[in-house]
Amino acid sequence: MIPLDLHCHSTASDGALSPTDLVTRVAGRGGRVLALTDHDCTAGLAEARATAAAHGIRFINGAEVSVTWRKRTLHIVGLGIDPDCQVLADGLYSIRHGRVDRAREMAADLIRVGIDDAFAGAMRFCSNPEMIGRTHFARYLVESGKAKDTQQVFKRYLVEGKPGFVPFEWAALGDVVGWIRAAGGIAIIAHPGRYKIGKRLMLELVEEFKAAGGEGIEVVSGSHSASEIPQFAHLARSQELLASSGSDFHAPGEGGRDVGYTLPLPAGCVPVWERLGIVAGDYEK
Ligand code: AMP
Numbered sequence: 001m002i003p004l005d006l007h008c009h010s011t012a013s014d015g016a017l018s019p020t021d022l023v024t025r026v027a028g029r030g031g032r033v034l035a036l037t038d039h040d041c042t043a044g045l046a047e048a049r050a051t052a053a054a055h056g057i058r059f060i061n062g063a064e065v066s067v068t069w070r071k072r073t074l075h076i077v078g079l080g081i082d083p084d085c086q087v088l089a090d091g092l093y094s095i096r097h098g099r100v101d102r103a104r105e106m107a108a109d110l111i112r113v114g115i116d117d118a119f120a121g122a123m124r125f126c127s128n129p130e131m132i133g134r135t136h137f138a139r140y141l142v143e144s145g146k147a148k149d150t151q152q153v154f155k156r157y158l159v160e161g162k163p164g165f166v167p168f169e170w171a172a173l174g175d176v177v178g179w180i181r182a183a184g185g186i187a188i189i190a191h192p193g194r195y196k197i198g199k200r201l202m203l204e205l206v207e208e209f210k211a212a213g214g215e216g217i218e219v220v221s222g223s224h225s226a227s228e229i230p231q232f233a234h235l236a237r238s239q240e241l242l243a244s245s246g247s248d249f250h251a252p253g254e255g256g257r258d259v260g261y262t263l264p265l266p267a268g269c270v271p272v273w274e275r276l277g278i279v280a281g282d283y284e285k
Pocket residue numbers: 014039066132133134135150151154250
């Protein structure tokens with residue numbers, strides 16, 4: 001494992017730790033390079049950066065942006081973004097706007113399976129109300145005994161065909177890549193293993209993404225199985241995409257990977273962090 005992590009979440013979106021607590025956890029574990037990539041929002045970056053500086057951690061501004069591509073939800077990570085860029089800020093606002101109404105509809109749909117008060121319940125797990133989302137509902141459903149953990153929630157609820165699912169139109173792929181580039185950032189396809197779209201569609205996605213100015217793909221992700229890492233390393237090499245590595249950490253004990261460390265990239269991948277000015281000495285002791 002290397003003490004570098006380019007994908008994680010704080011209470012600014014659907015993580016359970018404040019930016020300060022998140023970075024303090026990384027410092028306690030010996031992490032050296034960190035990007036905070038909250039969903040559709042940059043509100044946690046300043047606090048995280050200040051805490052990282054106090055611990056001598058190299059900090060990279062990030063965001064994970066929600067996209068609707070061919071009726072599917074995809075996530076695009078932007079790294080090295082300027083959060084003050086107006087194009088990016090306006091774009092992210094346009095996505096956040098609508099989450100509260102969506103959450104009310106999700107709660108209304110859960111009533112039909114006998115789950116009351118899910119809106120208020122989910123909101124109790126949400127520090128940034130404009131970012132209310134499925135993870136907050138998942139935590140409430142676990143708390144109220146509807147599932148043993150959030151993984152199980154996402155099998156029984158909140159996904160297409162199950163109670164609490166509400167289709168939502170996020171931003172267009174080309175727009176999101178454009179906002180990230182306008183903000184000086186590098187756009188990266190997040191956790192490609194999650195999309196289950198098959199080789200041909202994946203290549204079409206990569207082609208459209210690159211044409212829009214996208215440059216990288218997550219090869220190592222907390223959402224990837226051991227066999228998916230070499231598979232996406234091959235895709236990165238053959239498509240000349242920069243390779244990224246992140247835990248996708250949300251909360252202690254929730255999901256597989258803790259924050260601050262990731263597996264090294266397979267041979268032949270070009271690490272995205274080299275483009276961000278990170279050298280081996282920044283994370284190798
Ligand atoms: P939203 O943006 O409100 O649709 O929420 C998406 C978030 O739900 C993701 O960022 C994950 O944190 C969580 N999520 C979605 N699907 C799953 C899953 N299968 N397992 C665990 N968490 C999931």
